[in-house]
Amino acid sequence: QKEVEQDPGPLSVPEGAIVSLNCTYSNSAFQYFMWYRQYSRKGPELLMYTYSSGNKEDGRFTAQVDKSSKYISLFIRDSQPSDSATYLCASPLGDEKLTFGTGTRLTIIP
Amino acid sequence: DAGITQSPRYKITETGRQVTLMCHQTWSHSYMFWYRQDLGHGLRLIYYSAAADITDKGEVPDGYVVSRSKTENFPLTLESATRSQTSVYFCASSGAVTYEQYFGPGTRLTVT
Numbered sequence: 001q002k003e004v005e006q007d008p009g010p011l012s013v014p015e016g017a018i019v020s021l022n023c024t025y026s027n028s029a030f031q032y033f034m035w036y037r038q039y040s041r042k043g044p045e046l047l048m049y050t051y052s053s054g055n056k057e058d059g060r061f062t063a064q065v066d067k068s069s070k071y072i073s074l075f076i077r078d079s080q081p082s083d084s085a086t087y088l089c090a091s092p093l094g095d096e097k098l099t100f101g102t103g104t105r106l107t108i109i110p
Numbered sequence: 111d112a113g114i115t116q117s118p119r120y121k122i123t124e125t126g127r128q129v130t131l132m133c134h135q136t137w138s139h140s141y142m143f144w145y146r147q148d149l150g151h152g153l154r155l156i157y158y159s160a161a162a163d164i165t166d167k168g169e170v171p172d173g174y175v176v177s178r179s180k181t182e183n184f185p186l187t188l189e190s191a192t193r194s195q196t197s198v199y200f201c202a203s204s205g206a207v208t209y210e211q212y213f214g215p216g217t218r219l220t221v222t
Contacts, residue, residue: 043213
């Protein structure tokens with residue numbers, strides 16, 4: 001079992017919709033959670049990170065962690081075609097290593 | 111060029127050949143990583159390095175060799191390529207401050 005599980009999708013939504021991307025994790029010691037965005041044929045890049053529980057907002061993006069259910073979410077408001085990408089959740093394993101979910105492929109339909 | 115670069119970007123090789131993928135970063139980051147990305151498996155760590163001359167295995171190290179004689183370079187060698195090593199390979203680096211890893215553009219390797 002992977003330490004971070006993610007629904008691979010694909011997920012298609014119309015432009016302007018609210019998108020919800022989700023991950024679950026198994027290790028209750030995880031404190032730091034990250035979302036990476038990967039455009040087609042590019043390397044992943046860090047989108048957001050959160051520490052412990054609660055929400056963090058950055059423009060149209062909100063990252064949420066629920067430690068009681070070991071659930072990580074990324075919400076995208078007013079989704080744009082430029083948001084079409086694969087989104088990967090991740091958490092540190094120690095020694096600067098990260099464990100990644102398999103990624104959810106998102107398409108925003110104009 | 112500033113940042114993290116990988117070469118070649120595309121490579122086709124035959125089974126049994128030795129292949130070396132190059133990774134170079136200009137930030138003087140202490141940590142460097144090699145991942146492979148495959149459908150259904152996501153990113154899997156092959157090897158990582160905490161500093162020059164310090165390397166360690168990741169999740170899927172078999173069939174791969176790494177070295178790090180200089181901080182900025184972290185080559186990955188497939189000693190005898192197999193078809194199962196057909197994948198997209200990403201190099202990443204980290205400055206060990208916020209866990210953020212910076213990824214290169216990837217090398218798409220096909221083993222025939």
